């Protein structure tokens with residue numbers, strides 16, 4: 229299908245504005261994506277028509293709001309091809325989803341000295357929760373290094389597996405390098421050793437189709453705000469056998485079956501992991517965002533964004549002093565770079581004055597920066613509403629700034 233980008237852009241009101249008198253060029257989509265009108269209107273619609281606390285009310289509005297939340301759960305289930313809606317837990321974001329697994333898993337499945345494997349290219353959200361558990365439960369972290377081009381070798385992961393390995397937790401796509409990791413191979417490897425695998429899909433689920441049953445991952449996490457949905461909502465997918473086994477992460481309303489001061493029994497899945505009033509407005513709007521993505525088609529998105537990434541890589545590579553950080557053949561929508569002699573922060577600030585929004589800094593991946601021997605990078609990250617003209621503007625902007633130094 230040919231994507232009508234001009235028409236798509238009209239769905240995103242924020243993109244039409246000027247910044248410092250220049251048309252906004254929004255290339256910070258890995259940090260957060262913009263929202264289509266249908267998502268913005270859905271939030272207004274829920275608050276204007278069906279707002280009521282869910283699950284607990286017998287009244288009309290409460291039932292409508294409950295249906296809306298549970299319908300959104302089914303939409304997420306369909307989107308990632310989970311076998312049951314019970315396997316979809318709503319959280320506040322990918323970060324909370326990983327904290328949930330780290331907390332519940334290490335507490336119930338690990339003994340001091342047991343090992344969790346992560347990689348050098350992880351976002352802090354897939355490092356710190358495990359470090360916190362290391363300090364509480366005595367688990368150890370094993371770190372798989374990256375090789376040149378910014379890739380992970382499955383053989384290197386295998387070398388880190390021992391009889392004490394309890395879980396592998398790995399990014400599907402690096403938010404700095406753009407590398408698409410061979411997660412299907414990692415999951416197969418893990419399962420050969422009876423080790424479950426968590427996939428951090430925060431940078432993949434919006435870019436190409438994911439089928440959790442085909443992948444056979446044990447856990448998968450992502451955030452709504454990076455996939456055109458609202459902030460403050462996230463998803464934890466977990467195989468039912470795992471979610472059944474794990475203890476609750478937080479206590480409170482919604483997650484209980486019966487409470488006395490002596491003993492509490494817990495609700496079934498997925499409610500056992502959803503303590504307190506859930507963000508039913510956010511979940512409903514996430515469902516709307518998924519419908520928006522599905523209407524365009526994830527395969528179409530994948531193809532178009534791949535084209536944008538190739539175009540941008542070629543274009544930027546022609547700039548004098550350009551160094552692309554992360555050169556794997558398997559990349560998705562993220563282009564990190566440095567320009568010789570110019571601090572990323574200075575370049576980012578001056579690009580902003582030209583209306584161009586890129587990210588600068590360590591991108592919540594300081595250990596990766598240390599491994600690369602750099603302080604930070606500039607990062608342009610693409611969504612399906614970006615255009616070749618915007619990439620031309622980025623390249624022209626970088627050249628203009630470079631001339632000032």
Ligand SMILES: Cc1ncc(COP(=O)(O)O)c(C=O)c1O
Pocket residue numbers: 258259320321322323324351353354399401402403428430431451592
């Ligand atoms: C790879 C990766 N994992 C996890 C996260 C955390 O996402 P959130 O801040 O939405 O919880 C991010 C955010 O940038 C990310 O890029």
